[in-house]
Amino acid sequence: MSTYVITGASLPDGTTTDLFVSGGVFVDAAPSGARTIDAAGLTALPGLVDLHTHLREPGFEQSETVLTGSRAAAIGGFTAVFAMANTSPVSDTAGVVEQVKALGDQHGYVTVRPIGAVTVGLDGQRLSEIGAMAQSRAQVRVFSDDGKCVSDALLMRRALEYVKTFGGVIAQHSQEPRLTENAQMNEGALSGELGLAGWPAVAEEAIIARDVLLAQHVGARLHVCHVSTAGSVDVIRWAKARGIDVTAEVTPHHLLLTEQLASGYDARFKVNPPLRRDEDVLALREALADGTVDIVATDHAPHPLEAKECAWDEAAFGMVGLESALRVVQASVVDTGLLTFSDVARVLSTKPAEIGLLAGYSTPFAAGSPANLTLYDAAARTVFATEHLHGKSVNSPYLGRELPGRVIATLHQGRPTVLDGALLEPQEVARG
Amino acid sequence: MRHLLSTKDLSRDEAIAILDLAEDMAQAQTREVKKLPALRGKTIVNLFFEDSTRTKTSFEAAAKRLSADVINFSAKGSSVSKGESLKDTAQTLAAIGADGVVIRHHSSGAPRVLATSGWIDAGVVNAGDGTHEHPTQGLLDAFTMRKRLHGEASRGKALDGVTVTIVGDILHSRVARSNVWLLSTLGAEVSLVAPGTLLPVGVETWPVTVGYDLDAAIAAKPQVLMMLRIQSERMNAAFFPNAREYSRQWGFDDERLARLPEDSLVMHPGPMNRGLEISSGAADSARSTIIEQVANGVSIRMAVLYLLLTGGAA
Numbered sequence: 001m002s003t004y005v006i007t008g009a010s011l012p013d014g015t016t017t018d019l020f021v022s023g024g025v026f027v028d029a030a031p032s033g034a035r036t037i038d039a040a041g042l043t044a045l046p047g048l049v050d051l052h053t054h055l056r057e058p059g060f061e062q063s064e065t066v067l068t069g070s071r072a073a074a075i076g077g078f079t080a081v082f083a084m085a086n087t088s089p090v091s092d093t094a095g096v097v098e099q100v101k102a103l104g105d106q107h108g109y110v111t112v113r114p115i116g117a118v119t120v121g122l123d124g125q126r127l128s129e130i131g132a133m134a135q136s137r138a139q140v141r142v143f144s145d146d147g148k149c150v151s152d153a154l155l156m157r158r159a160l161e162y163v164k165t166f167g168g169v170i171a172q173h174s175q176e177p178r179l180t181e182n183a184q185m186n187e188g189a190l191s192g193e194l195g196l197a198g199w200p201a202v203a204e205e206a207i208i209a210r211d212v213l214l215a216q217h218v219g220a221r222l223h224v225c226h227v228s229t230a231g232s233v234d235v236i237r238w239a240k241a242r243g244i245d246v247t248a249e250v251t252p253h254h255l256l257l258t259e260q261l262a263s264g265y266d267a268r269f270k271v272n273p274p275l276r277r278d279e280d281v282l283a284l285r286e287a288l289a290d291g292t293v294d295i296v297a298t299d300h301a302p303h304p305l306e307a308k309e310c311a312w313d314e315a316a317f318g319m320v321g322l323e324s325a326l327r328v329v330q331a332s333v334v335d336t337g338l339l340t341f342s343d344v345a346r347v348l349s350t351k352p353a354e355i356g357l358l359a360g361y362s363t364p365f366a367a368g369s370p371a372n373l374t375l376y377d378a379a380a381r382t383v384f385a386t387e388h389l390h391g392k393s394v395n396s397p398y399l400g401r402e403l404p405g406r407v408i409a410t411l412h413q414g415r416p417t418v419l420d421g422a423l424l425e426p427q428e429v430a431r432g
Numbered sequence: 433m434r435h436l437l438s439t440k441d442l443s444r445d446e447a448i449a450i451l452d453l454a455e456d457m458a459q460a461q462t463r464e465v466k467k468l469p470a471l472r473g474k475t476i477v478n479l480f481f482e483d484s485t486r487t488k489t490s491f492e493a494a495a496k497r498l499s500a501d502v503i504n505f506s507a508k509g510s511s512v513s514k515g516e517s518l519k520d521t522a523q524t525l526a527a528i529g530a531d532g533v534v535i536r537h538h539s540s541g542a543p544r545v546l547a548t549s550g551w552i553d554a555g556v557v558n559a560g561d562g563t564h565e566h567p568t569q570g571l572l573d574a575f576t577m578r579k580r581l582h583g584e585a586s587r588g589k590a591l592d593g594v595t596v597t598i599v600g601d602i603l604h605s606r607v608a609r610s611n612v613w614l615l616s617t618l619g620a621e622v623s624l625v626a627p628g629t630l631l632p633v634g635v636e637t638w639p640v641t642v643g644y645d646l647d648a649a650i651a652a653k654p655q656v657l658m659m660l661r662i663q664s665e666r667m668n669a670a671f672f673p674n675a676r677e678y679s680r681q682w683g684f685d686d687e688r689l690a691r692l693p694e695d696s697l698v699m700h701p702g703p704m705n706r707g708l709e710i711s712s713g714a715a716d717s718a719r720s721t722i723i724e725q726v727a728n729g730v731s732i733r734m735a736v737l738y739l740l741l742t743g744g745a746a
Contacts, residue, residue, distance in 0.1 A: 189634030193440070195540035195564030195606060198633055264548065265541030309519050309549070311539030313562070 002415060003031035009039035009375060011365065012046075012342040019044065021371040024414035028367045037419070039375050042408055043341050046349040046364030047079025047372025048326065051171070051249060051356050052146070052225060052297035054318070055081070055112070057103065058096065059088025064302040064392045066100060067426065070109035072300070072322040072391035074417035074429075077374035077407040080111040081300075081322075082356055085122070086147040092117035092128035094136035101138040108431040109417045113358060116140040118159045118170060122148050127159060134166045141357040144171035146225055147272075149207060151177050156211060160220035169247075169355065171223040172211055174232070175273065179203035184313050186259040186274045194263060196312060199274045201229040208232050212239035212246050223355055224248040226299050228273040230283035237292045247355050249297040250284045252321055252328035257281075257397060267308045267315030268397050271301070281332075288347060289338040295352045298325045302393030319397050323389050327405040328398065330378060335404060341378075371414035380406035390423055433739045435547045435556040438565040439614035444590060447617055451575050452587050453735035454728070461497070461731065468734075471500035474741050476532040477525050480559070481507040484536055486702060487559050487569075490726070491534045494733035500741070503528070518542060522551035530554045532741050540564035555740035557733075563604045569701055570610030572732040574618060576721050577656055579728070580697055592619030597649045599625045599682060600660030600709055601671075603632050607701045608660060612640055625649045627682065629671040646682050650691050657692060658699040659684050659710045679708050686713040697721050 006019040019039075022031040050073065056064035064072075066083070073081050083100055085091035091100060097114035104112020116133040120126045122145045133140040143163055150156045150172060159170050180203045185191050187198020208224055212235065215222040224236065227248045239246050253271060258278050261269040269275060287293040301318025308315050321328075329348065333339040339347070345364065353361030360370040382388070384398040410418040417429055433446070442450075460468055476495040478488050488504065495502045505525070518537075525533060532555045535543045540562030547556040560566040577594060578586045596615055602608045602624050615622050616639040623641040624631065635642055643649055650657070662678060672678045679685070684698070689711070692698070698710075698720045706712050715722060738744065 187633050189637040192603075192632030192634045192638075193609070195562050195609065197563075200633070265544045266548075306517065306519075310517055311537065311542040311545055313539045314518075 003034040004037055004411070005030050005034045006037045006039045006044065006375070009042055009044035011044055012340070012345040019365060019373070021411065021414050024371055026365055026367050026369050026371050037375070037409060041379070042375040042377050044365070045077065045341065045374050045376055046345050046361060047374060047410065047412060048077045048348045049352040049356070049358060049361060050078050050081040050298050050300070050322065050325070051142070051295060051352040053081040053083055053300045053322065054086065054302065055083040055100070056302060057087065058099065062304050066103035066112060067107045068392045069300070069302070069322070070104060070107050070112065071423055072320065072389070074109040074410050074412065075390045075407060075423050076322040076324070077326050077376060077410055078110055078322060079372040079410065079412040080113065080353065080358055082113045082115050082142055084146045085115050085117040085144060090117050090121050091115065092120050094129065094132040094138070097133050097138035097140050098136050106430060107426065108412070108415070108429045110412055111358070113356060114138045114140055115142045115144050115171065118143045118145045118150050119155065124148060124150060124152055124155065127155070127162060130162055130168070131165070134168060141166070141168045142171050142223070143168060144173065144225065146171065146173045149173050149175040149177060151207070153210060153214070157214050157218060160215055160222065161218045164220050167357065169221045169223050171225050172207065173225050174204045174207035174211065176203040176207050184270070185262045186276045188259070188277065190259055190263065196262065201231050201276070204229055204273060205231040205235055208235045212236070212244050215246060216242065216244045221245045226251050226254065226273055226297070227284065227293055228254050228276050228280065230280045233283050233287040233292055237287070240292065247294040248292070249295045250288055250293045251299045252296060252325045252332070253319060253397060254284055255281065255288070255296070255332040256328050261397070265312045267310065267312050268319065268395055270312060270315050270317055271319050272317035285333050285336070285338055288333060289343070295347045295355065296325065296329055297352065298322050302391050303395045304393060308395050319395055320389065320391055320393055322391065324384060324396060324398050324403065326376060326407065327403040330405045331403055371411050373411050374407055375409040377406045377408050378404065380404065382406065433744065436567050436736050436740065437544050437547060437556065437558045439567045439570045439610045439617070442614065442617060444617050447571070447574070447614060448588065448590060450571055450732070450735050450739065451578060453738065454575055454731040455587055457734040458728070458731040466497050467499055468497060469499045470738055471495070471498040471741050474500045474531040475529055476500045476502050476534060476737060477530040478502065478504045479521065479525065479533050479535045480505070481537045482560070484560065486726070487536060490729045491559060491733050493730050494737055497730070498734055498738060500737070518546065519549070519551050522546055522549065526552040526554070532557065532737060534559045536560045538562055557736055557740060560606055562606065564606055565610045566606040567610045568729065568733055568736055569607050570614040571736070572725055572729040573611055573658070573699060573701070574614055575728045575732055576699065576725050577697065580721060590618040591615060594620040594656065595654045596620050596656040596658060597623045597625060597654040598658045598660065599646060599649070599684065601630045601662055601666060602626045602635065602660070603630045604663065604666070605660050611658065612638055616640070623649065623654070625682070627672055646688065650688055653693045654696060656697045656699060657684065661701065661703065662705060662709050675708055683709055683711070684714050685711040689714040689717060692719070699725060701725070
């Protein structure tokens with residue numbers, strides 16, 4: 001196995017050090033014959049962990065595959081992704097989740113941890129075989145019907161109770177379905193003007209309020225996906241103050257973009273939950289800084305061109321985000337002085353791994369820990385373009401926008417997936 | 433003017449220029465030979481993804497009176513109903529050599545997507561998109577008001593201080609939106625009356641006053657009362673209990689007509705639900721401009737097509 005000396009890297013706490021990698025883990029001293037990676041001027045971050053990725057395989061390979069999504073992740077600085085369950089067939093059986101995990105292992109760019117569906121076929125009717133998925137080789141610990149809300153209160157209660165058996169967590173897509181029928185964008189003055197059906201904040205906030213109370217009642221752990229409104233932040237802050245075991249994520253796009261982008265009807269900006277108001281963006285940034293919102297997760301949602309090149313209400317929801325996530329986080333919360341890179345390491349690596357019960361991320365850079373890291377040039381600035389996208393789809397809302405930062409290298413379990421700012425070829429990365 | 437996508441984009445001067453040009457067009461329509469050679473050799477496509485006999489006919493008449501070649505492309509029974517995308521349709525029309533596209537689409541914003549996509553180079557006229565806008569309807573309504581109030585002396589005038597009350601399904605009405613933006617740009621004082629369920633969230637940011645009570649609105653003696661169509665699909669979606677209750681609260685019936693000042697105008701963009709939002713007595717009264725609105729629609733659409741296809745400044 002390869003050995004590396006990474007010289008002169010700035011750790012998230014600001015100290016500068018050399019890092020040594022051998023046998024897939026960090027070691028104390030320079031191994032002999034090690035290859036040197038010059039990291040002078042670069043920030044070393046622990047390998048990023050995305051708790052919310054859509055890899056689309058099996059079923060929607062025209063949008064993304066485990067391989068292409070893994071490459072998009074690696075170039076974004078990620079070493080682990082949690083793959084959402086809305087595949088076809090749905091990831092609601094041990095067979096599907098084992099297949100997704102095996103593909104991830106084989107390609108080697110990132111650790112792929114499948115998320116299991118809460119209900120059979122995401123239909124919201126019956127619990128899926130949660131136990132079988134938990135005990136499978138995929139060892140699923142996170143369950144979600146993401147894309148759809150587990151809206152039935154009793155079913156949600158049962159799911160919360162059931163995953164307690166093995167310490168799992170339900171990641172809820174909080175969207176009251178009746179309040180959001182045919183919803184197209186944030187409901188407010190702009191949706192009224194544009195004539196697009198509104199997605200009211202209350203449809204998210206009401207489900208979060210219900211779910212935190214359910215989690216409290218049954219003593220279970222709840223994770224809230226893609227929090228998008230200031231009101232949701234208030235509800236989660238209240239729940240945490242009461243000691244309820246809830247964690248929450250925010251997407252990079254909800255930290256940077258607002259609903260104003262809908263005014264040209266460019267469907268690249270159509271996403272679920274929708275882009276919200278300025279005050280929501282500011283509240284989410286503050287919530288991430290004060291810990292009310294625990295982590296950033298991408299909700300990377302690839303779609304083919306034809307799903308976006310059409311009228312707004314005919315277009316698919318979602319945007320790709322793995323390649324741009326760290327850069328957008330820098331632009332929205334680091335360069336604005338709200339978070340340090342030490343905080344970034346927490347919200348994009350340590351904490352998402354903790355929520356998803358992913359081992360190997362609790363003591364980053366410590367000798368003996370898996371060598372998952374990314375070297376990041378925070379001083380770089382480029383206009384984001386399709387050449388920066390490495391998945392199958394190009395539905396990024398940042399194309400044409402200047403963003404700071406560049407991932408220079410990524411090591412996954414001691415092996416490079418990105419070097420000198422470029423992805424390694426699949427055959428160089430693949431594992432058996 | 434490159435495209436006409438919304439009245440919100442129009443400045444006061446641009447709007448008045450369109451209305452004035454429509455006066456010229458209207459005058460030409462009084463001649464024995466109605467046809468003008470202005471757009472000879474130009475091709476205009478009526479691209480209708482929704483049924484609309486009235487608007488399509490009006491645009492067709494306008495284009496033909498300017499001597500343009502008109503191609504009617506309706507979605508029903510065409511490749512569009514077999515799943516062809518807006519993009520493919522647009523590229524087809526570009527290949528055919530359309531100079532102007534008049535588009536009616538069920539999706540809000542589809543005309544803007546067409547105009548900004550790069551799929552087609554033609555000028556785009558929004559003939560009604562989803563619940564967004566219907567700018568030529570707004571213009572023809574403003575034209576009709578101006579004509580009734582100022583007659584032959586209309587040219588160059590705006591609608592400063594004119595009180596206009598719009599009643600009905602504001603939430604889903606593209607006519608209401610186009611009228612609100614245009615009439616307020618022209619200086620009119622617009623108020624909206626509707627049940628709370630049929631007003632959009634955020635309406636308080638619009639340049640209007642909002643009320644729920646039609647009788648109070650009539651007592652305020654508006655110079656123009658514009659009734660909007662209630663679409664049948666709203667009845668089943670719990671926006672109001674039933675048609676009878678709606679009609680009682682927000683329908684413009686004979687009894688309310690009697691309380692409206694003699695010189696107030698009664699407008700309706702059509703098609704009407706007689707007996708629901710408007711009574712026959714009101715629709716057919718001397719105060720009603722409903723037939724004039726249809727006639728003025730042709731003049732307005734002639735003016736818009738002329739400006740778009742000759743690159744004229746509005």
